[in-house]
Amino acid sequence: MNMSVLKSIRIFFALALGYMVLAIFVTNSYYQLILTLVLIWAIFGLSWNIFSGYTGLVSFGHASFFGIGAFATVLAQIYWGLSPWLMFFVSGIIGAVAGVLIGFPTFKLRGHYFALSMLAYPLALMYVFQWLGFPEVSIPRVHDNPAAYMQFTDGRVYTLIAMVFLCAVVVLSRAIEASRFGMALIAIKQNEAAAEAAGIDTLRWKLKAIALSGAIAAMAGSLYAVVILVITPQSVFGMLVSAQALTVTMFGGAGTLWGPIIGASFLIPIAEVLHAELGNFLPGIQGVVYGVAIVVLITAAPEGMFWKIRDRLRSRKEETSPVIADQPVAANVTPLPARETRGLNPEIVLDVRNMSKNFGGLKAVQNVSFQVNKGMILGIIGPNGAGKTTLFNLLNGFQLPSEGEVMVDGVNMARRKPHELCQAGVGRTFQIMRPFTRMSVRDNVKVGSYVTAKSEEEAETIADDALRQVGLLHIAHQLAGGLSTKDLRLMELARALAGKPHILLLDETLAGLGKEEAVEVVAVIRRLSASGVTVVIIEHTMHAMVQLVDRFLVLDHGQVITEGLPQEVTRDSRVIEAYLGKKWVANA
Incomplete structure (x- = not known):
């Protein structure tokens, strides 16, 4: 312990x-x-x-x-x-x-x-x-x-x-x-x-x-x-x-050891004494006590007395503690070769075959097929509603395909659960960030390491290594709920890396970032790709994507309209009409 x-x-x-x-x-x-x-x-x-x-x-x-x-x-x-x-x-x-x-x-x-x-x-x-x-x-x-x-x-x-x-x-x-x-x-x-x-x-x-x-x-x-x-x-x-178990715990603070003890120590004596003294005149007085406790809880401390007191003490401590500036993430990395000239590994690690998903009469994804080479960065683009996130959910097991196959290293992983995909080496981040807000940054990432770690010591080592790769080791002890958008994005990337994936599915990782912040995150992704990690990324920031990806896959109305090198795709008339618009060609 x-x-x-x-x-x-x-x-x-x-x-x-x-x-x-x-x-x-x-x-x-x-x-x-x-x-x-x-x-x-x-x-x-x-x-x-x-x-x-x-x-x-x-x-x-x-x-x-x-x-x-x-x-x-x-x-x-x-x-x-x-x-x-x-x-x-x-x-x-x-x-x-x-x-x-x-x-x-x-x-x-x-x-x-x-x-x-x-x-x-x-x-x-x-x-x-x-x-x-x-x-x-x-x-x-x-x-x-x-x-x-x-x-x-x-x-x-x-x-x-x-x-x-x-x-x-x-x-x-x-x-x-x-x-x-x-x-x-x-x-x-x-x-x-x-x-x-x-x-x-x-x-x-x-x-x-x-x-x-x-x-x-x-x-x-x-x-x-x-x-x-x-x-x-x-x-x-x-x-x-059942109400007593729920009320004493939530009054003291759910999710902590001390919550039920605080709640029972405070509420049970009051309820029992009132029942003994007034039970003959006011039957059910115990229920009244628990009802009042719930009202007090909702108005004064929605998460419970323990969390209310702890957060207040922590805020006072932070007010009196000296402010230490965060160490910047190292963004000046050695530039990688231009994507159009980079040689790709011939090994196919992800092979999607005739993937389709129907929601009643709506065909969200229709017969999508593509292959991804080892170490490659594939960018999936398309207008809103094109089916990009649905495709990701099919690849990652959050939705079941109507038909099709997802071959990961030659094994069909379609219709497998997300944790099974993770065990098979497929990591995932989300369009809407999903941090564990009351955990520290290190613990957030450590959760991702449990898929491979055999002990707590190994899990912490893996978590620290993942944080080091994305440049967040210096804030490992901070609560995730207080991080900036950029750091949250990097933390989620580190959590995915902690599972030691060889395929990363990144859903709008640059969303909500400023230009300089996007450059830092792009640098991290390029380093991962250079180390041999295969990346499939959905993103709307086209100028960053052109510099980042090896190939584009373009979706519209759930179908693939084209696939190819960035310079080819961005000049394709179908892509310009469906997604980029004429202004892109003028400003490219």
Whole structure:
């Protein structure tokens, strides 16, 4: 573990020790119960956070796992005499399996459709258990060796058990945050398409996340049943249960270790005390507390209290810190030979055959065929709506072709997923920049290295080398969200390079750049080409493209109208009429 991980764990353990000292001196049984419930709901919040906080896929259905764990523990003791000590771990296995079974079909949905579909699972389970004849079940009391069945007269023992469980989950969560697992999940959250293009198998990582999250949630439900003694389908599968996991996490700050702990420590005692004092007069007062918390969250700290405080402290630190000027990117590179005189490698690395894509009656791409030599720079041009980006999406697996083949090194990669194309050596940047804004520049690029790196050390070495190639190593520790357009373009190029591609697909990499900035980026691309990387680029800045590319492929209405050397294509009457216009010839 790195130093920041160890530091946060030390801070947590110091706070946990103080919490247990407080628990020792609490003798009132109800307040002992509240102390235990704070820990259980913090664990449940952390389980929700491992999935929804890190991936950004909001789950309204985590009560499914919580309730499964609770009922499995109670029913196993009632019918088979199994100890909750055993069922605590068995519930985790059941929760993990349930996570995969729920996640696999549901991950096909996006946005609010995913969130609402997750809500259906606990509601369905609630009615199933009621139909099965379990409107209320209780843990059987054991008088002979009750400790073997996790039954204690002193409530502080349950607080200790819950704290040990919480410590284990905190260590696991912090390890995930600092690992390849956590980086992949955060990348998925911030931009799933960019994560997929960087080589991350998003479905596999999401299934791992929901399985682990479901296991922890089910174990939390198991412990909750033992502590509460009596459970009902409504109390463990109800909407308020999922709402508590979501609210405590988002109130504290989703996507961070401290969020669920802050939220549970603040909201659970308030809700429980108000319920005890006012529950007879105001039933449902707990829901009111969570509703108010959400309103406060939306108005005061939309991303949660942790992020609000951290960003404020960081801004103060930046105000008082001396400003250090960025080192300029080295733009004076040794000029390459003119493109028209450069000899090309005869090896064909990309062979596109009869590629077509139909959207209903619209033919976006029609029978497009071309070949790209190793180390070549091919420029794809054409008017808006010509089908250029659609063609890129077909080459990179983001869309499935209606027909055609994409031969990469002699292997047909059509209809393969983006991460499979990345593993095959095809890198990609996007027309609209897709940074992982809350990650540093180095971490953004490191995500791209995971497709080949076998360890974190190797990933960091690859990331630094890619940043060095594009001239951004000096700002590796800056947050990506604060970069200029040029640096964002170069960072995305570095992220693609970190996957060690031999083919780069660049979608309008010069868009939004000034003349001098475009020159710097063009210099980087030419260096990459000189090193043997094959580049296929879409771009509208024709003066830069003429100096950059070896050949042009011109599209119009999804069809190839011509292909050839830059000086030939820019004088072709069909290209002038469809794309360049007569002014180009006059000013060329």
